[in-house]
Amino acid sequence: MNRLPALSFALLLTAGCSLIPDRPATDPTIAAGWPDGPAYRRTTAPAAVPADPVQAADAIGWRDAFSDPRLQRAIETALANNRDLRVAVLNVALAESQYRVQRADLFPQVGATGSLDASRTPLPVASAAVPIDATAGITRRIYGAGIGFSAYEIDLFGRVRSLSTAAFERYLGYVETRRAAQISLVAQVANAWLAIAADQEALALTERTLANQQEAFGITRAGYEGGTATELALRQAQTSVETARAGLERYSRLKAQDINALALLLGGPVPEDVLPTSVSSLGRAVAEVSPGLSSDILLRRPDVLAAERNLVAANAEIGAARAAFFPSITLTANAGTASAGLSQLFGAGSGAWTFAPQINLPIFTAGALQGSLDAARIRTDIQVATYERTVQGAFREVADALAARGTYDRQIAAQRALVGAYQDAYRLALLRFRSGLDNYQAPLDSQRQLFTAQQELIALELQRLQNRVSLYRALGGGWNERSGTVVQAGAGRS
DSSP, X not given: OTXXXXXXXXXXXXXXXXXXXXXXXXXXXXXXXXXXXXXXXXXXXXXXXXXXXXXXXXXXXXXXXXXXHHHHHHHHHHXXXXXXXXXXXXXXXXXXXXXXXXXXXXSOOEEEEEEEEEEEEOGGGOOSOOOTTOSSOEEEEEEEEEXXXXXXXXXXXXXXXXXXXXHHHHHHHHHHHHHHHHHHHHHHHXXXXXXXXXXXXXXXXXXXXXXXXXXXXXXXXXXHHHTSSOXXXXXXXHHHHHHHHHHHHHHHHHHHHHHHHHHHHHTSOOOGGGOOOOSTTOSSSBOOOOOOXXXXXXXGSHHHHHHHHHHXXXXXXXXXXXHTTSOEEEEEEEEEEEESSGGGTTSTTOEEEEEOOEEEXXXXXXTHHHHHHHHHHHHHHHHHHHHHHHHHHHHHHHHHHHHHHHHHHHHHHHHHHHHHHHHHHHHHXXXXXXXXXXXXXXXXXXHHHHHHHHHHHHHHHHHHHHHHHHHHHHTTOOOOTTTOOOBOTTSOBO
8 A cells, every 4th residue: 555655646747648639720811911993093091000910909008099089088987888798708717617617637636534333223234243231223423524536537648638729729719809890889879979979960950950951941932922933843842841840759769879879888878978069070989090010910809719728629639539439437435534523533553545546438338438438529620710711701801991091081082172173163052043044943952952962071970980990990900908998807998
């Protein structure tokens, strides 16, 4: 028995052999650089990133990307109170706890025990010596106390270590998923906030247009009653009024719904002091973001890193499935004292111990072990495809955002020129009407066209700002302690 500790130590030294295969190769098949062509014309606006490509978009904090103080307060509130983000944070804590549970199997679970074994045997069946005064039977009591471990598996072929590695990689994957949720939440708040700004500006435009249309309708009605305007002109003027009134209700509804959407993201009512006024007054509330020099920046996106961690975890599970084909050794040992009387439990000569090693060698499992190995390999193949699809999707998101960035400036410039032309046409039509050279039909038509063009301009301004948000998010956003707010499990922020 003096050799048992040395034998156990030697077995522990042999533990840790890993059957985890090399990480499978991945091929997302994306270009090394970003797409080029007429739609990808580089903007002349200053970039909000350092020249070093390593410090590209994914290194910029959200405070630098979104400079408006009202928007920053809205983002801070969302990061502190958003329930979806809180779930993501708690998932990280849960995964970390599950990893610690799995990792504990690498070590013996040592515990102390105390026991009492009492029995009574009738005299006719008692095989031991019977006391002279015994008449009804024999009662025995054995007291014990010890310390030891039970069913500790010596990890000869790395099965337990492989499972621990898989649990750790899944935990790291949840960490990246939380980062992705934070960046996505920042983008969602920014987009909802910008939508409210567009609603507010469209609402103000519609109110001005409605006032002008009502004034025009009054003039036309007076002309109709005076016999200088036809009923057709009167009804056309009325349709313009009703169209503007319907638009007013539409934008009122959209603004209320967008505020409700922002309230859900913020986790509570939206304070009045965070609401924007109009899109045109925002200036550079959302900074331009440069993608850097290479598409390798996508490999640092949190969702791509999470997919990579899940791939490594699935690959580690192959090692555990392989190890299940080999023998496993479990040890149970206990050392302590035992006596027939409680007062002699720790007396001289009461020492006791047990040592029960067990070896299990799979011989016939009806294909269960092979099925488990095949399933582990298939799960790894699935994660390979998932990782490649995630990288491809990230590249597509950036390419779409770059294509939009390259065209919105020119489209908005053309739309502004169109609005200016309609304004001049409306002004000239009014002059001709007031000079008696034309009826009011021409000013009505010009005002309708101007109103439609102005609405489209507001929508384009919103889309350009939201595209900047999309590019910021697609490039991995920026998340650091200086610029970001880290949500802790349970609530609040630090």
